[in-house]
Amino acid sequence: MSPSGCWGLPVALLALLFCPGSAEEFEVRIYPEQLVVEHGGSQVINCSTTCPRPNTGGMETNLNKTLLVKETQWIQYEVFGVSQNTVLQCYFTCSQKQLSAHGNISVFYPPKEVLMTVQPIWVTVGESFIIECRVPDVAPLEKLTLTLFRGNESLHQQTFEGATAGPQEAMTTYNRTAHREDGRYNFSCEAKLDLKSRGGTVICKKSKSQGLEIHEPKPDKQMVIIIAVVSVLLSLFVTSVLLCFAFGQQWHQRRRGSYGVQSAWRRLRRAYRA
């Protein structure tokens, strides 16, 4: 592989990069390279090579596998009972030279249940209530986001630090002051497991929605009633006192008036007789 003088250095470099001289230059690929599998699930893997006539080929894994199809340049396997994060290795031997390719499997536990509670359900404006959302047995935690919603508006969001590879319970709580309009919406919680960066999809699960009974501050309402009752009673009392006083005056005057008339009459008659 010697470049002719007139082609010069660039061609020499290109030749080095793209025209491998020996037949032993080949590639090994694993597909998919990176994948997420639900705990206990299975996955089809394709090991392939560019070697025209490989001597041997196969896949190394500590998972259970079955061979599905074997062709000259590729072998298809299925791995099953995937229980933990693991590395797969495809290999091919071509003219005494062995090459391999690695693939990563990560296990996930999807959010199967999203449990939300709102406490208390009967709240007075200005008082606080607590929304709690729980997702049992979910992994990987660092790919999980819990979002609390009022209607379709996000109120609170929580992400998590991944601790162990195994499934864990994820939980978030939110302490909120009751607003008047909170009674018009339903509250809900959404768990989102975003596995895109690991070759998967986004898995969403929503809780049941929960309404809230909002009440006006109680003291105000009672106060209004008390004030109304007291003022009615007061005015009744004042009216009756005034009426009593007026009637009493009149009656007294009439009695005194009639005595006055009688005694005046008597006095008059006595004076007439005399």
Ligand SMILES: *[C@@H]1O[C@H](CO)[C@@H](O)[C@H](O)[C@H]1NC(C)=O
């Ligand atoms: C496996 O991969 C090779 C190379 O990419 C491809 O030619 C072949 O069709 C694949 N086999 C399957 C079953 O997808």
Ligand SMILES: *[C@@H]1O[C@H](CO)[C@@H](O)[C@H](O)[C@H]1NC(C)=O
């Ligand atoms: C492979 O499968 C067999 C039977 O199906 C089971 O007993 C064994 O534990 C499995 N091994 C692994 C590594 O999952």
Ligand SMILES: *[C@@H]1O[C@H](CO)[C@@H](O)[C@H](O)[C@H]1NC(C)=O
């Ligand atoms: C597989 O995982 C290892 C470590 O966990 C990482 O270094 C490597 O880049 C991963 N490979 C792929 C193809 O993602």
Ligand SMILES: *[C@@H]1O[C@H](CO)[C@@H](O)[C@H](O)[C@H]1NC(C)=O
């Ligand atoms: C949901 O939110 C959008 C804006 O983000 C708003 O236009 C729409 O009316 C909302 N729908 C409901 C049912 O609240």
Ligand SMILES: *[C@@H]1O[C@H](CO)[C@@H](O)[C@H](O)[C@H]1NC(C)=O
């Ligand atoms: C919620 O917040 C209010 C006000 O900050 C506080 O008084 C109340 O104790 C909190 N409730 C809980 C359960 O943390």
Ligand SMILES: *[C@@H]1O[C@H](CO)[C@@H](O)[C@H](O)[C@H]1NC(C)=O
């Ligand atoms: C809240 O949820 C209940 C039952 O889930 C439903 O009947 C009601 O229409 C919902 N209210 C709103 C405002 O979405």
